[in-house]
Amino acid sequence: MVRLNEIRAGETAAALPAAPDAGVFFIGRIHTPWTDRLACPRQGRLDGPTCRIEVFAPWAPAGLEGMGQYEHLEVLYWLHLSRRDLLRQSPANDGSARGTFSLRSPVRPNPIGTSLVRLLGIEGTSLMVRGLDCLDGTPLIDLKPDRCAFTPVAPRQPGDDEVAT
Numbered sequence: 001m002v003r004l005n006e007i008r009a010g011e012t013a014a015a016l017p018a019a020p021d022a023g024v025f026f027i028g029r030i031h032t033p034w035t036d037r038l039a040c041p042r043q044g045r046l047d048g049p050t051c052r053i054e055v056f057a058p059w060a061p062a063g064l065e066g067m068g069q070y071e072h073l074e075v076l077y078w079l080h081l082s083r084r085d086l087l088r089q090s091p092a093n094d095g096s097a098r099g100t101f102s103l104r105s106p107v108r109p110n111p112i113g114t115s116l117v118r119l120l121g122i123e124g125t126s127l128m129v130r131g132l133d134c135l136d137g138t139p140l141i142d143l144k145p146d147r148c149a150f151t152p153v154a155p156r157q158p159g160d161d162e163v164a165t
């Protein structure tokens with residue numbers, strides 16, 4: 001059940017720290033058909049509507065060089081309308097709750113959304129893609145080629161079986 005900003009039965013919230021530990025640069029803006037969270041898909045589909053990822057200067061055009069060779073990209077975006085303080089959430093709004101990090105809910109301390117998208121084409125400093133699930137105007141924070149495009153995995157190293165403490 002899609003939420004706006006309410007706290008539901010069974011949910012708990014934290015007092016947020018006074019200041020963030022780091023900042024992000026919004027490198028662009030995502031244009032989608034959805035202006036209402038209730039109408040937005042929960043997850044994107046590779047056969048979903050064509051969306052436009054606008055990349056701002058100075059990150060484009062130079063930062064987009066080489067992107068055209070990829071069929072699939074990971075898109076990271078800032079779910080800017082989300083509350084950030086919930087520890088336990090009740091996605092079904094049925095009184096039962098689960099920890100925030102066991103969910104892909106947009107409500108999280110750092111409201112980062114990720115989608116694997118199909119790259120349809122590049123038009124100037126915009127990427128045309130399918131597979132998104134965010135509101136029109138959502139800030140863009142990063143673009144990466146799909147990790148499957150990179151092979152091989154590095155060979156095993158001495159110490160790979162040690163446990164970090």
Ligand code: SAM
Binds near residue numbers: 037040078079106115
């Ligand atoms: N695919 C991403 C992920 O798994 O990290 C996001 C999944 S999240 C469940 C998608 C939902 O976030 C949408 O259905 C919508 O309700 C909400 N949403 C989309 N854009 C948003 C925004 N800019 N701010 C807050 N919520 C947003």
